[in-house]
Amino acid sequence: MTLSLARLSLLMVVTAGIVMADGGTAQAAPPWARLSLFRRIEAQPGQMYAIDDSNGPWMVMAATFSGDHAEDEARELVYELRKKHKLDAYTHRMTFDFSQTLEGRDSNGDLRRMRYQNGGAHDEIAVLVGDFESVDDPRVPKLIERIKFMKPECLSDENPDESSLVLAGLRTIQRTMTLKSDDEGDQFVRNVKKDMGPMAGAFVTTNPLLPKNYFVPDGVDDFIEKINSDLQFSLLDCSGNYTIQVASFKGFSIVDPKTIEKVSHEETSSNLAAAAESAHRLTVKLREKGYEAYEYHERSRSIVTVGGFAQLGSQGGDGKFELDERIAAIAKTFGADPDAVAAGTAQPKSLDGIPFLPKPLVMEVPRRSIAADYSGSRFGR
Incomplete structure (x- = not known):
């Protein structure tokens, strides 16, 4: 019209x-205005607590799981984070399709069609923590640091050969390393903080269910x-x-x-x-x-x-x-x-x-x- x-x-x-x-x-009520001083974190052992578009928009990626037991292990971690650590933890299932052909170039620079060595669909389940309005929220780096040094009981008996935790083997190796230097003083071991837990790779991310243009500069x-x-x-x-x-x-x-x-x-x-x-x-x-x-x-x-x-x-x-x-x-x-x-x-x-x-x-x-x-x-x- x-x-x-x-x-x-x-x-x-x-x-x-x-x-x-x-x-x-008129200014909108600040985010903290809707929070209760005595807010309780729900923790039910059988729940996946899958994220929806009301979560975040900024969160912390704590861990990802893949394999036959991924769902069970992700569920256990979410439950422990909620029950013991009083954190808003969620899961999100991601599917990666590696069956498509790609365009690449051979050693001579000629164009050729290529496929992934391990094709097909690949599922992973991510565990995300927190609901932050801004990436600049001062609580974000504190939570990341806390998660990196956290040692959840459900991951304490982690066997790199059996765990569904992605890169579990690499993290196990890193935890055994101490800082060393060669004759020239160059550091060749990166993990200085050997006391980090299995979620040492935690980092800030966004709610994957929100549209990309959610994170563009504010609209009119x-x-x-x-x-x-x-x-x-x-x-x-x-x-x-x-x-x-x-x-x-x-x-x-x-x-x-x-x-x-x-x-x-x-x-x-x-x-x-x-x-x-x-x-x-x-x-x-x-x-x-x-x-x-x-x-x-x-x-x-x-x-x-x-x-x-x-x-x-x-x-x-x-x-x-x-x-x-x-x-x-x-x-x-x-x-x-x-x-x-x-x-x-x-x-x-x-x-x-x-x-x-x-x-x-x-x-x-x-x-x-x-x-x-x-x-x-x-x-x-």
């Missing part, structure tokens, strides 16, 4: 009020998403990673409190609404002419873009970067003469009396905050 200009203007008026009021947005805030979500040609709906900004219409952005006192609310609202209306009209006109045009509204301006591209270009045979021809064509179509731009005498092109930028700009497509969506569902917001 196309957002009417009347409603869009109303949203711009609301935006102006926010800018002039210089007020902060709630207000910006609201004023763009109902647009028929919203830039938030562009599937590409990059787009070309061909027009920009500034409203009335005020940061000086003294200036705020001199400028009326109506004047500010009018500027923002006019900018939004110009962007909307230009987007519709471009769509009518067959261009993939989008509009996008911020607190102090509105912009129009054309196109959506997965990447900006590729590396040519000579090693030089080659810009996507479609991007170059858009810049040429809507931009002013490059020589005139360089000389500062460029006359911008226009459509229906609405001007384009003299020099179109490449920009990343803004995204909705997927992390906020998951966070909201986890915390009950």
